[in-house]
Amino acid sequence: MGLRQNLAQFMLLVAVNALVGGTLGQERTVLPLLAGQVLHLDLYTPALTYILAFGLAKAGTNYFAGTLSDRYGRKPVLVTGWIIALPVPLLLIFGPSWGWIVAANVVLGISQGLTWSTTVVMKMDLVGPSRRGLAMGLNEAAGYLGVAATALATGYIAANYGLRPGPLLLGAAYIAVGLGLSVFAVKETRDHARLEAANHTSAHADAHGELGNREIFTLTSFRDKSLSSVSQAGMVNNLNDGLSWGLFPVLFAAAGLSIDRIGILAAVYPAVWGAGQLVTGALSDKYGRKWLIVGGMLVQAVALGMIALGTGFGIWLAAAILLGLGTAMVYPTLLAAIGDVAHPAWRARSVGIYRLWRDGGFAVGALLAGILADAFGIPTAVAAVGALTALSGILVAVRMRATDHQRAG
Template sequence: MSPPGTEHPMPGNTLPRRTAGSTPTVLGLRQNLAQFMLLVAVNALVGGTLGQERTVLPLLASRTFHLDLYTGALTYILAFGLSKAAMNYFAGTLSDRYGRKPVLIAGWLAAVPVPLMLIFGPSWGWIVAANVLLGVSQGLTWSTAVIMKMDLVGPKQRGLAMGFNEAAGYLGVAVTALATGYLATAYGLRPAPFLLGAAYIALGLGLTVLAVRETHHHARAEAAQHAKGRGTAHAGLTTGQVFTLTSFKDRSLSAASQAGLVNNLNDGLAWGLFPVLFAGAGLDLGQIGILAAAYPAAWGAAQLVTGAASDRWGRKWFIAAGMLVQAGALAIIASAHGFGPWLAAAVVLGLGTAMVYPTLLAAIGDVAHPTWRARSVGVYRLWRDGGFAVGALLSGVLADLYGIPTAIAAVGVLTAASGVVVAVRMRGNDHTAG
């Protein structure tokens, strides 16, 4: 019996959907290259909006607001993770109901107050509140950018599309983390680093309003092709059914959801504790900025290769191996000391994450039917970005009780265990391009 939603479309990327006065809807990267690359640029700005915090905010917690306990200092990541996870869930449902572009615009509007709150916030509560808004914005913008690229390219190039999407986003994170490290060194922790984020938000909102076009009709065209092909089984699921299928019932979808959660659990650890670990070892802000950028830079660039490779060779083993590579890198960071070993381990951590990140999204797109794919992506991203909240709590408590190296090592063990779950539970033949 075929797993839910794995009905393969008929060959070819041209899926006509004719209405009076309209031209056929065509799927494929080449056929939609201009809009696709515009959405890549938009997602780079989304990543940059997040990257404004990666180097500076952990140091702002300790140096400006004098938060001594790691658990308290990481509350901004907890707030970010919870709000982003929730918005990921709603982004899919809202984009199915109202269209993709309005949701993308709403996400940018939610980000507008964030730089001002980070610059002028007089207490740590303001920083936490800013991260609630940032999470809302990231959930709506990043999820919708993912969904729109899946809409445009069709089933044959999902891994490649997700590689481009995630590469753009995390290279945006990396470049901005590096830039804000140097801005903080030259001009202080506030306001200069966050002015860069304000510029990103203005540019992203302007591009979205003026140039981005709706893509929902591409998903409807692909769904129509399913109906012409092997039937419409599993096409009419409710949102509750999509949630249960993605979270628990379907082996591949649920394996991807737990791996996404653990992946962002260790990313939350890296975001919140790595700069504090490096500063405690005597590294200056410039070196901390390089280390904070190296991990997402390797992650971002390598996804251009790993996403496309998973189209050819399948998703399962890329994901399982990538989780194990991340676990090894975390073990090195926990046990090493000094800029050189930490830089090498950060690059390895980024490479392992690159094997996992676009491949998980492509795996969701493979299994989910076009009529509920946006909602399934939202559910997956709910679990995945819930990992930020879990990571902030777990790593903060462990760091307070046993120190940062122990917290990093414990998260490394969890990451390895997640890779084993993928190897055991995920089906190996769900990708459509093999």
């Protein structure tokens, strides 16, 4: 157990998660524009149904991914996730109505729940407790740099060749490569978790780390102050991401920005988010999780305020950078905090429950942002979500126990 001892397999999983992120990134620039310019949806709430569908499907699958990976092993769950993704590009390319796009995102959400959740758990298995923040930083950096690079590439392709099919062929290539690597190169990691469990102590388990699924759910969601604080912050964080995914391209297009400039803005946020995690994950190992999470939520709130009040490419570019920085402070740190508290015997299930809440934020964000944008306009919707983000950070400051790499509670 350890990063150095498992470096080759760890870096392979980093590459696999970059492909997982790229599969998601194929939509970031294209679909919000496809809704209005090709399929002629006039209201924001119906146009955001694909994010609602994606969030609900991914959130639910996250929960089952943890349970299934504990029962059957990590690799079978990862491979299954890639197989499920195979029809997604075809549905997006040939879908004649918005219902097809929504259906594609249900399938994509299920796939992402299985693949991304499993790469998280597998890296936790490999590195052990002392480098968990670094591991999560590398994992999430790879995923969101994949999102960013693909958002930028699809923006360029769409500007030169149209919204369909060109940008979406990139996603098809990612799925083929990810499936091949997962089948032929990735190795099972569940035995590493069993080794760690044999030498682990926890405040929330008996001598064998045995808790039922219901007990793990209530601990992660409500009872444990650290775990529940992390879960609500994760939900609000992804609420922000759902907002940015669904409404920012529309806001920028309404201001007269070209598709390639919209693609730049759509890419900068996840690029800074992704690259920043290379630093913030390791920082959380050294200095603890809590205050990085609090600070990150407050930085995101400021960035959303800038987007709501600002106009023009320059201010929006600065806000996108700031939003990415705040998210980078939070994202790997939240996952590492879950790994700190959860016993290895039920850590995969606790991660799945956290990711259930976190990715439920996509669905909440789609509904909230759509309703507010239709009623009051996009800037008001963005400002309201910014206020909610600040409140989430304050809640973490008040409720979460300070953490280090040995223990989060």
